Amino acid sequence: MDIGSQMLHALIILFAAIFTDNILLARFLGMCSFLSVSRQVKTAVGLGLAVVMVMTFTIALDWLAYRYILQPYAIEYFRFILFIIIIAAFVQFIEMVIERYSPLLYQNLGIFLPLITVNCAVLGASLFMVIRQYNLIEAVAFGFGSGAGWMMAIVAMAGIRERLNNAKIPRGLQGPGITLIIAGIMALAFIGFTGVLSGR
Amino acid sequence: MNLFVIPIAIISGVSALLAAALIFAERVISNYGEVMLNINDKEKEFTVRGGASLLETLTDQKIFIPSACGGRGTCGYCKVKVTDGAGPLLPTEEPYMNAEERTAGIRLSCQVKLRNDLKIEIPAELLSIRQYVSTCEKIVDYTYDIKQFRLTIPERQEMKYTPGQYVQVLAPQYEKSAEEVYRAYSISSDPADKKAIELIVRRVPDGICTTYLFDYLKEGQSLNINGPYGHFYLRETTVPIIFIAGGSGIAPIKCILHHMQNMQNPRKAIFFFGVRTTRDLFLVEEMKGFESGLPDFKFIPVLSQPEPDANWRGATGWVTTAAEEYLKNQTEARTYEGYLCGSPGMIESSIKVLTGFGIPDDKIYYDKFS
Numbered sequence: 001m002d003i004g005s006q007m008l009h010a011l012i013i014l015f016a017a018i019f020t021d022n023i024l025l026a027r028f029l030g031m032c033s034f035l036s037v038s039r040q041v042k043t044a045v046g047l048g049l050a051v052v053m054v055m056t057f058t059i060a061l062d063w064l065a066y067r068y069i070l071q072p073y074a075i076e077y078f079r080f081i082l083f084i085i086i087i088a089a090f091v092q093f094i095e096m097v098i099e100r101y102s103p104l105l106y107q108n109l110g111i112f113l114p115l116i117t118v119n120c121a122v123l124g125a126s127l128f129m130v131i132r133q134y135n136l137i138e139a140v141a142f143g144f145g146s147g148a149g150w151m152m153a154i155v156a157m158a159g160i161r162e163r164l165n166n167a168k169i170p171r172g173l174q175g176p177g178i179t180l181i182i183a184g185i186m187a188l189a190f191i192g193f194t195g196v197l198s199g200r
Numbered sequence: 201m202n203l204f205v206i207p208i209a210i211i212s213g214v215s216a217l218l219a220a221a222l223i224f225a226e227r228v229i230s231n232y233g234e235v236m237l238n239i240n241d242k243e244k245e246f247t248v249r250g251g252a253s254l255l256e257t258l259t260d261q262k263i264f265i266p267s268a269c270g271g272r273g274t275c276g277y278c279k280v281k282v283t284d285g286a287g288p289l290l291p292t293e294e295p296y297m298n299a300e301e302r303t304a305g306i307r308l309s310c311q312v313k314l315r316n317d318l319k320i321e322i323p324a325e326l327l328s329i330r331q332y333v334s335t336c337e338k339i340v341d342y343t344y345d346i347k348q349f350r351l352t353i354p355e356r357q358e359m360k361y362t363p364g365q366y367v368q369v370l371a372p373q374y375e376k377s378a379e380e381v382y383r384a385y386s387i388s389s390d391p392a393d394k395k396a397i398e399l400i401v402r403r404v405p406d407g408i409c410t411t412y413l414f415d416y417l418k419e420g421q422s423l424n425i426n427g428p429y430g431h432f433y434l435r436e437t438t439v440p441i442i443f444i445a446g447g448s449g450i451a452p453i454k455c456i457l458h459h460m461q462n463m464q465n466p467r468k469a470i471f472f473f474g475v476r477t478t479r480d481l482f483l484v485e486e487m488k489g490f491e492s493g494l495p496d497f498k499f500i501p502v503l504s505q506p507e508p509d510a511n512w513r514g515a516t517g518w519v520t521t522a523a524e525e526y527l528k529n530q531t532e533a534r535t536y537e538g539y540l541c542g543s544p545g546m547i548e549s550s551i552k553v554l555t556g557f558g559i560p561d562d563k564i565y566y567d568k569f570s
């Protein structure tokens with residue numbers, strides 16, 4: 001493949017990851033922070049950006065580790081452990097850096113980083129990358145797209161929940177109940193994109 | 201052999217490498233040096249290593265701030281007033297702050313990090329609050345629904361409390377309760393006893409904490425408590441005292457009486473203790489003991505519904521009525537200080553009686569057991 005068509009392919013993967021194969025709404029990964037941190041649009045944006053950043057970088061690191069450490073020794077089955085360690089270390093590291101050098105960024109984004117270490121969407125994206133045998137460029141596009149898709153979903157959810165504050169919700173459905181129902185409806189809506197693009 | 205060794209060596213090697221890199225990064229990047237923590241305008245001052253959260257740092261300094269979520273920013277209990285050095289409110293704190301708290305500089309201490317010198321304000325009583333893992337040494341039955349629990353304080357720790365104060369007991373999760381709860385119980389024991397505290401607890405049917413204490417806690421088991429709290433203690437004056445208590449409300453008054461006896465406090469004091477029947481009566485011998493041990497103290501148990509066959513010759517009726525009768529015969533009734541303890545209903549009607557004799561509101565002290 002020449003560079004041009006490779007880029008095009010990466011672009012398709014990116015958009016597929018956002019819309020047709022949204023990691024949250026189609027794969028239901030990263031649910032817990034999706035449910036708990038989606039009360040305000042402002043915080044959802046902060047968390048979303050942090051996820052985009054972490055996913056993009058960790059997927060590249062994981063790709064490299066997979067390609068140059070696991071594959072040569074034929075120990076691919078260790079990818080779970082290795083990926084988790086790399087993600088955790090990266091998140092810790094980037095948190096320290098941001099906290100030290102950019103209080104403003106830390107204020108808006110850094111404080112969400114500890115929440116992300118345990119976000120299964122991050123690990124999920126890296127594992128999909130392996131299954132689908134992406135090359136590095138595709139992997140980064142996929143990581144970025146998955147993060148952006150996740151962010152879009154949580155920001156949309158936060159927007160809806162801000163509106164819900166003024167709605168009369170039956171007592172038993174308040175809080176997690178109505179949130180899960182909304183998540184289900186959003187997922188249904190996203191099914192509409194199925195088949196439009198395929199990044200595989 | 202290689203089948204195992206190489207993969208394990210590789211994974212361990214990578215992990216070790218990452219760990220080393222992180223430790224190195226922490227030394228270099230997250231080194232904030234020493235910072236100064238100034239509490240209550242230099243009432244206390246600590247020089248501590250920067251980088252940790254305010255809550256952790258305070259806990260290290262043995263200052264106990266309430267917290268129920270372990271510092272994850274989800275309970276909103278750990279509020280502390282920061283007057284200088286904390287930077288703007290973080291998004292993780294916002295949901296827990298109302299407009300008043302925002303302007304007052306209240307922060308979640310688990311979210312505020314010590315990166316530079318910090319000035320904070322903590323209420324004086326919080327400064328002396330500690331958490332203790334006590335051991336339930338002995339459980340004594342007083343009546344069919346009242347027990348005394350003796351809790352030993354761990355060695356080398358000491359609870360410094362003012363007689364009359366209470367502690368909070370943590371009832372853990374157990375069969376009948378899916379969540380941990382804290383409940384207040386007054387200290388009833390002799391303050392000279394530094395090794396242990398005693399609590400007098402009345403069973404509340406289906407109550408979360410009392411059911412745990414009565415049916416699940418066994419002698420020898422540990423019980424988490426924290427404290428001391430409260431403003432129910434003897435004021436240092438010389439005027440006569442009227443104590444009124446119902447049921448387990450006797451607890452803090454017993455503690456105060458022990459203290460008065462230890463100090464040989466010469467103040468005139470009288471204690472009206474209300475219960476329903478003779479079956480509900482307890483600690484009578486101890487109270488009689490105070491009558492002989494204290495220079496000027498009288499104990500009056502009052503039964504609201506004595507059993508007809510019990511042959512009760514003491515006072516009957518409402519404890520508040522008995523107190524009223526007594527004050528009527530006192531020439532200087534309005535000089536008394538009132539100390540009340542028990543159910544909200546009993547306290548409300550006692551306050552009415554006392555203020556009726558001209559005792560000012562601010563000379564009436566009470567703990568409502570609600």
Ligand SMILES: Cc1cc2nc3c(=O)[nH]c(=O)nc-3n(C[C@H](O)[C@H](O)[C@H](O)COP(=O)(O)OP(=O)(O)OC[C@H]3O[C@@H](n4cnc5c(N)ncnc54)[C@H](O)[C@@H]3O)c2cc1C
Nearest residue numbers: 383384385386400401402404407408409410448451569570
């Ligand atoms: C400052 C202070 C000091 C206290 N000191 C003592 C003490 O020394 N000894 C002591 O026994 N208690 C004391 N209490 C009361 C105690 O803290 C608890 O409220 C009580 O033991 C019930 O707790 P629970 O978890 O078992 O009941 P919960 O599960 O909280 O309550 C169960 C039900 O009983 C009702 N209820 C709660 N408390 C009472 C009550 N006291 N009487 C009747 N019904 C009630 C509730 O409304 C609820 O419907 C004190 C309270 C305060 C505020």
Ligand code: FES
Nearest residue numbers: 267273275276310
């Ligand atoms: S400790 Fe729970 S919010 Fe700070």
